[in-house]
Amino acid sequence: MSLATGVFKLAAVTLLLAGGALNADAAYADDGFPFGFEMTLDAAPQPGSKRLPTLQIGDNGAATLELWCKGGRGQxxxxxxxxxxxxxxxxxxxxxxxxxxxxxxxxxxxSEAATWKRQGDLVSFIGTRPLRFRINTD
Incomplete structure (x- = not known):
């Protein structure tokens, strides 16, 4: 195989993969990942507290976490x-x-979540222990 043929095939594969990624993004456009939103864990409060954990995820994926009593950042x-x-x-x-x-x-x-799915205002992170968050809309 010549160098030109190899480069052409690599370019073709790259275009196919990029096209697939664009189609995947279009499929998630209505129910895409909630970048730019704050979400609250869909759970009952801990005894003696009304606080519920929240995630605020920026457009670049930077996250601010306010958990049951701790807080911090993530990505x-x-x-x-x-x-x-x-x-x-x-x-x-x-x-x-x-x-x-x-x-x-x-x-x-x-940290163990491998996949996610969104159904309206509910976002699930699926791993060894599934978590469900509700997007704050008010």
């Missing part, structure tokens, strides 16, 4: 229905052991 990377979340350092706060453990478990579940 989401999304390609199609695949998601990768990398947590940054959390602030050290004094909180009851049960809430601290719930924060650690929530962070671990987000």
């Amino acid at each position: 989401f990377s999304v390609a199609g229905n695949t998601v990768i979340f990398v947590a940054g350092p959390l602030e050290n706060t004094t909180c009851p052991p049960a809430r601290a453990q719930a924060d650690d478990e929530l962070l671990a579940a987000l």
Whole structure:
């Protein structure tokens, strides 16, 4: 195979993959990943607290997390229905052991999520422990 033929085939494959990615983006346009939105965990409050964990995800995937009692930053990377979340350092706060453990478990579940799906205002992160968040619309 000549160099020119190899380059042509590589260019063709690149165009096909790019076209597939554009079609995938179009399929998610109505129910795309909630960049630029704040979401609240769809769960009951912890005993003795009314606070619910929230995620605010910027347009570039930078996330601000306010968990049961801890807070911090992280980064989401999304390609199609695949998601990768990398947590940054959390602030050290004094909180009851049960809430601290719930924060650690929530962070671990987000970090282990491999895929996501959205149905209207509900966003699910699917991994070893599925999580569901509601997009804040008010």
